[in-house]
Each structure stands twice: as structure tokens, then as C-alpha cells.
Amino acid sequence: MECNTLIIGAGPAGLTAAIYSARAGKKTVVLAGAAPGGQALETFEIENYPGFKSVDGVTLMASMTEQASAAGAEILYERAVKADLSLKSVSTDTEKIIKAEKIIIATGAKHRKLSLPGEENFIGKGVSFCAVCDGGFFRKKHVAVVGGGDSALTEALYLSGICDSVTLIHRREEYRAAKALADKVLSEPKIRRVTGNVTKLIGKDRLERIEVLSASGDVSSIDISGLFVAIGTDPDTQLVAGQLELDEGGYIVTDALMETSVKGVFAAGDVRATPLRQIVTACADGAIAAK
Numbered sequence: 001m002e003c004n005t006l007i008i009g010a011g012p013a014g015l016t017a018a019i020y021s022a023r024a025g026k027k028t029v030v031l032a033g034a035a036p037g038g039q040a041l042e043t044f045e046i047e048n049y050p051g052f053k054s055v056d057g058v059t060l061m062a063s064m065t066e067q068a069s070a071a072g073a074e075i076l077y078e079r080a081v082k083a084d085l086s087l088k089s090v091s092t093d094t095e096k097i098i099k100a101e102k103i104i105i106a107t108g109a110k111h112r113k114l115s116l117p118g119e120e121n122f123i124g125k126g127v128s129f130c131a132v133c134d135g136g137f138f139r140k141k142h143v144a145v146v147g148g149g150d151s152a153l154t155e156a157l158y159l160s161g162i163c164d165s166v167t168l169i170h171r172r173e174e175y176r177a178a179k180a181l182a183d184k185v186l187s188e189p190k191i192r193r194v195t196g197n198v199t200k201l202i203g204k205d206r207l208e209r210i211e212v213l214s215a216s217g218d219v220s221s222i223d224i225s226g227l228f229v230a231i232g233t234d235p236d237t238q239l240v241a242g243q244l245e246l247d248e249g250g251y252i253v254t255d256a257l258m259e260t261s262v263k264g265v266f267a268a269g270d271v272r273a274t275p276l277r278q279i280v281t282a283c284a285d286g287a288i289a290a291k
């Protein structure tokens, strides 16, 4: 099979790239894996995608998928399993080989989870992985943030501007985050620091309480409305690792036109090195990459 533009991944970045590429008259193929939609499918309420005061992820992504198909993009429910970027050739899990003039990698990223019982059920019901996305739902409430890196401390500071109080939980006394960020956290009166590991998530329909185990073996119970898990994200780059430049976090490095270190290969959305990972930024990346 041959096409002008091959897009790997059908989240907001891949689907927007598909809309722009197909509307430009290019034969566009999208590899969507099991289903199009990406991470946004995991969220019930999105309040920061312009044009919608509130929309659920499934509705928004179904609409983007429909728009990409209507524009003429061919969406295949297949996963890319092997890629030779220099030859612009990709094999899928149905053993199809697709050759393209240009490739756009839009495979996204995954938030690391705590792997605690009940965590999956509490996602969207108290457990969140993104303060910018969900902080607004916890206005004037008490929340906790887990993690000790730049993103955890940034999330804690962001939430301290919205919530009544924030408990920052990290397994060690010292933070891995930049010193300037740690200093800001230390001087923010709304942030309370706790050292230990979250060991239990408790609640009926929503998360209500967590238990934290300290290094000395003490267990404390904290009542909270929300728990923000900020222990890192993993970009989905196994397919292309070793073939193009990645940053120290494993994200794909691009120029302002989203082109990677391999000519004719572009990256868009959460998989690329970028300061903000949101639906709106993924869509913007996809549009630029397709252009």
C-alpha cells in the first residue's frame, strides 16, 4: 500500500494531522491501533478545549474521527509494529506494508500510575494526572499531589492557586525538581509537605481519603477531594527509538515545523518534546506537521 501521508496514532494530534493532510488533497492513511481517540477517551469532562464549555472525551474524539474520515483520510484499525524511517516504510500488525512520502508520528504518551487497587476506578472521580486539565474541578478543596520532580512541584504550585490546600507527597525528603521550583514550594504556605508512599486509595463513589506510609513505618490517613499523580510520563517511541533524535526524557525532538531529525518524518502531540501536553496543543502540532 502506498500513500502521501502516513499518520501513526489517532489521538487529537494524529486526527488533526489527518484532517489537514486529507483536505490538502493528499492520500492520507491513519493507523489507529485498536480504536481512534487516544488519551482523551479516558476523561469524562474537558473544560479547556476551545469552543466547548464542557465536553466528554468520547464525544469530542468521535467527532474528530468522523471529521477526519469525512475529509477523506483512511483510518485503519491496525497498529504499526515496525518502521524503517529512512525508507518511509511501516509494517502493521496485520502484516500490511505501507510506504509513504511523509510520516507523522503521533503515538502519544502514557502517564505512570501508582498501580494501587482501585486507582483505575477513581480516575475522573478524584484521581487525576493533570492539574491544568482537572484543577478547576477542585476549586477551594483540599487535594494532594504525589511526586518529587519538576512536574509534581509545578502541579502543586498550580493547584495552590486554585485549591484551599495542597499536600505534596514524596517518598524522599529531597526533591528531584529544579532548586528554584523547590524553593517556591517551600515558601508557599498553602502547600504542606509529607514524606512517604501512598499505599491506599479509599472512597465509595469518589476518592475520599488516602493512606500514606512513612519510612519509619507510620501510616497516616489524609482526607482529600483529589489526588494528582505526577510520577512521570512515558512517550510511546518504541517503534522509532534509535532512528531519530530523542531528548533526555525520551520525547521526539522536532523543529518549529514538527520535522524530526529524519527528513520527511514529523512528530506531533504528546510524543514530542514540548512544554505543554494538552488536546489543544496536540491538535496544533498535528496541523503544523501536516502543513
Ligand SMILES: Cc1cc2nc3c(=O)[nH]c(=O)nc-3n(C[C@H](O)[C@H](O)[C@H](O)COP(=O)(O)OP(=O)(O)OC[C@H]3O[C@@H](n4cnc5c(N)ncnc54)[C@H](O)[C@@H]3O)c2cc1C
Residues within 6 Å of the ligand: 008, 009, 010, 011, 012, 013, 014, 031, 032, 033, 035, 036, 037, 038, 039, 040, 042, 043, 045, 046, 047, 048, 049, 078, 079, 080, 081, 106, 107, 108, 109, 111, 123, 129, 130, 133, 134, 236, 239, 268, 269, 270, 271, 277, 278, 279, 280, 282
Ligand atoms: C485522564 C486524562 C485526562 C485528560 N484531560 C485533559 C483535559 O481535560 N484537557 C486537555 O487538553 N488534555 C487532557 N488530557 C491530555 C490529553 O488527552 C493529551 O494531551 C492528548 O490526548 C495528546 O494527544 P496525542 O494525539 O498527542 O496522543 P494520545 O492522545 O496519547 O494518542 C496517541 C494514540 O496513538 C496510539 N498509538 C501508539 N502507538 C501506536 C502504534 N504503534 N500504532 C498505532 N497507534 C499507536 C495510542 O494508542 C493512542 O490512541 C488528559 C489526559 C488524560 C490521560
